[in-house]
Amino acid sequence: MKVTMKNCxxxxxxxxxxxxxxxxxxxxxxxxxxxxxxxxxxxxxxxxLATKHLCSINVPDEFVNELKRYVVLHNANITEDEKPIxxxxxxxxxxxxxxxxxxxxxxxDLNWEMVESQDLPCRSVQSAIEAGLLTEVTGM
Numbered sequence: 001m002k003v004t005m006k007n008c009x010x011x012x013x014x015x016x017x018x019x020x021x022x023x024x025x026x027x028x029x030x031x032x033x034x035x036x037x038x039x040x041x042x043x044x045x046x047x048x049l050a051t052k053h054l055c056s057i058n059v060p061d062e063f064v065n066e067l068k069r070y071v072v073l074h075n076a077n078i079t080e081d082e083k084p085i086x087x088x089x090x091x092x093x094x095x096x097x098x099x100x101x102x103x104x105x106x107x108x109d110l111n112w113e114m115v116e117s118q119d120l121p122c123r124s125v126q127s128a129i130e131a132g133l134l135t136e137v138t139g140m
Contacts, residue, residue, distance in 0.1 A: 002031060024086070050107045054093050057112050066125040067091050073137045091134075095122050098133040 013022050015035055023030045038044065067088035075084040085091050099115075099122040100107045115123050121131035128134045 002029065027084075051093075053108050054096055057096075059092065059112060063124065064088060064092075067095075070125050070134070070137065070140060073139045074135070077137055095128055095133055098122070099128075102131070102133065 015021070018035050019032045020035050021030060021032050071085045071088050071091055078084060085094075096110060097107060099120055100110045103110070103120075114120070121127045121133055125134065125140060129136050129140060
């Protein structure tokens, strides 16, 4: 559900009256959805471990800047039916999952030392595009 407010930047976030509110600074929109209490399962536990692992990886600043540039170029060239990439961090997680799937390993086994030592395609945006891990965008 898309929420429309007058004179309000996407500063509203949190839960109230059974709804969750959150904003997107790049599109200046505020969204609301029904709050659903999550059920904790083994899949949730594994996803949480994978997210913690990926967030703990120290990525070079040059690579983060490449990801940010890719996000801007991708979002500038998408059609109406395509979803924009919300952040460079989301792109990094998507890229690492794609690399782990391509190697046939668990995401918890993938780390930046392995990426650099084996010169994996996810080491740079250009090589990830060439390997098919990311879609091609004009300007990269």
